[in-house]
Amino acid sequence: MVDIEINGVTIKAEEGAMVIEAADIAGITIPRFCYHKKLSIAANCRMCLVEVEKVGKPVPACATPVTGGMKVYTRSPKAIAAQRSVMEFLLINHPLDCPICDQGGECDLQEMAMGFGNDVSRYNEGKRVVRDRNIGPLIATDMTRCIHCTRCVRFGQEIAGMMELGAPGRGEHMRITTYLEDAVESELSGNVIDLCPVGALTSKPYRYTARPWELTAHHSVSPHDCVGANLRVDTRAHRVMRVVPRENEEVNETWLADRDRFSYTALYDKDRAMAPLIKRDGQWQETDWDTALTFAADGLKRIIARDGAANLGALAADWSTTEELYLLQKLMRKLGSSHIDHRVRQQDFSDQDAMPSFPWLGQSIASLGSLDAALLVGSNVRHEQPLLGQRLRQAALKGAKVSLINPMDYDFHFPVGEKLIDTPAGMLGQLAAVVSAAAEQKGATVEGLDALVTVDIEDRHRAIARSLIEAKNGTVLLGNISAYHPAAGALRQLGVQLADLSDVRIGFLAEGGNSVGAWLAGALPHRGTAGSEVDSGKDWRAMFESGLGGYLLLGLEPERDCIDPALATRALDAAEFVVALSAYDSPAMREYADAILPIALYLETSGTYVNGEGRWQSFAGCANPPGEARPAWKLLRVLGNLLDTEGFGYMGSDEVLAEVQGACRDVRPDNGRAWQAPTLGPAPTGIVRTTDFPIYAVDPMVRRAAPLQDTPLAGAAAVHACAETLADAGLSSAGRVRVSRGDSRTELPIVADERVPPGSVYIASGKRGSELLGGAFESIELTQA
């Protein structure tokens, strides 16, 4: 720490810090455009000029390191003159038509011009005009307004890891643009909207729909992944107009994934269920809440009276709030059924009793940025948890060795250490080989391991093991694909063992925005709230395979959200009575449901999400739900009362929260478990289908967010296969292919894709075209269409 003086006030500053950082900490305003605390220093706008004693010229505060005894003046005549001149210079080419600019009212340039500029312009000459380019459905451009601060360019290079925007040309001819007419593709692209200090880059969906002074700000939390990014939600007349990040250094820093930012557009989708719907004598009719809730309660009672509560099951989405999940399981358990599940994308429950009270990241989100070694198993983290991917990228750029075991060669935006790409079944052998290499290096023996090592142990395996063993701050992370894997239990067992042997942390990347909350609330067949012991019920697959008479669905669209949509739709179609608490009404749902009770989405209700690191984040509703839609916790409360169960007299969701939180007070996460050699079933033969839930197909909201669906990252399902697989299966590398497994079949286009290892094909889940396909990570039949 050194002492410096700014405007006569002595402050302490970190050695090596820039003057602007010290001033920011001390709350002294220095104008700036190009400086941003999360980006490298460019010092190209010169707006931050200040006077420093004994230095002749004014100096840029963003690029001048503090030195002991330095005396800085930000408002001296010399500093003011410099700031005014820079402002005049910046305004030479900038249009002065703020009333027609979308940034008007929240523009840094407008504000700085007011605070630090002259009041009259001396400039009468013509101004430069820059042609706009269409850079995609998320970001609108108005490049004549650009002041060339290059924040957006540096963001691409340094944070997003994809340099999509650049600054071609020189001098007057320099402009910010993508190469040719390309749409930007980064999953984090929307952040440039916040970074751009002027109206050059603005939000396309929000543009010209509101003025900042008409908006009311609320706080919320994103439900789309286990980061739980903090949001500021701007509403006008109880309608959400836009979503921007709320800074939280420990969670999302100053960033949002595009999914977090633009999914609000799905609040006003035409599919929104606006009134309660019930099916009477095969006919759907809109009705009032009393009728609908009584209808739903009566239907459930009928099943219980006839076949007992064990013939009733409940399935919940892991983006439901903790309060909703808690009430759902409470209702079911009070009715006498333990068939509750939220893990509709998992397939292997063989080790569920060995699972911790909630599987968690094993460390804080922030600490991922300072890892020195990591092994990711079954993860496309960049698309599954974009902001965790960003943290890992920061670690990798600082030299961490991040290695992978994946069923396909996903693109990563950072240098990857070792890469083991193998078929789904092969992934196990690869991980076992790394465990074996670690055991060898530690001189340990792991009983029963050898049978799992189906590949030769090579230098790559040894290198991964060594990087973990030598790491001071290492981790093994199991991603979403590991969780969906049919041998997920074995992967978990091996992962924990590897972490133990190499003395690093073991982490699970929670699949959904509130998976951790769902575990804690007890939305599970084998555990109650806070991991308490209960009479074990059926997992989702057992429910569907045994064919229950009645189902309660919370927030789910099983035809898209379940890993086996074919099985789910078959079972739901066959069920006698299905109540869907759903924000959206769809033809598929009308096929199997008997009542559709419209619920509020996350921006319309109060609730709590628990993120992947176990952080409880509560939020209030920001906007009114449309039509008759109601928060799901209120509907569950009424159902609880109508079904004559005790303990549903809550006045507010905070009372529900207090109850769950009270129960969870002493729950401490621990991902560890003792080694027990996993036994594996026979590996699938023939061509195996690899799958994942792509970034813009993960949940009903994201799937209906039109701007996201228009990006290059969306798109319909296809069969991706490498040349070798195509040749072996006698398929051409274009055209369409018939895909079948058991009774389910569909037809999809073929895409030649060398990222998929031989012997497997990749077909996305959750996308249009994949609804009726089962068999994730199982063998499938392909024939040329």
Added chain:
Amino acid sequence: MAQPGNIELLTPDTRAEIDDWIAKYPSDQQQSAVMAALRIAQEQNEGYLTDALIGAIAAYLDMPTVAVYEVATFYSMYELNPVGRHKLSICTNISCMLRGSDEVVEHLEKRLGIKLGESTADGKFTLKEVECLGACVNAPMLQLGREYIENLTPETLDRLLDTLE
């Protein structure tokens, strides 16, 4: 997103020459060769670069395409449109201006019947205005290919043009 560039568009000779430049830099810094690579590719293609060639260089040097494009648009020696066989790059910066570059431009424009930035219909000549080329001592000057022609007068210009095929 930009299709990954096709490095096959660079001839084996071009690639060999770029490799010579890459070898001059530390092993993980092949992007330092970008300026040379653009020049070499431009020579391969009758003096100008295409989008496809820029993409090919990006792929060859493992750089973002837009970053290569930045370099190609920053320096005046790269051409992004077809040019004549002889490109006359006339300096009009301060020293040359003081020593009569205006007359040089006027003379060339009149004799070739084209304006600065244009090419003759027969594809023989291109006139280009450039900034200071560091030959102020012998201003006014122009650059032709790799050569500087200095102390220009209408007579020396005429003689020069007569010798060009």
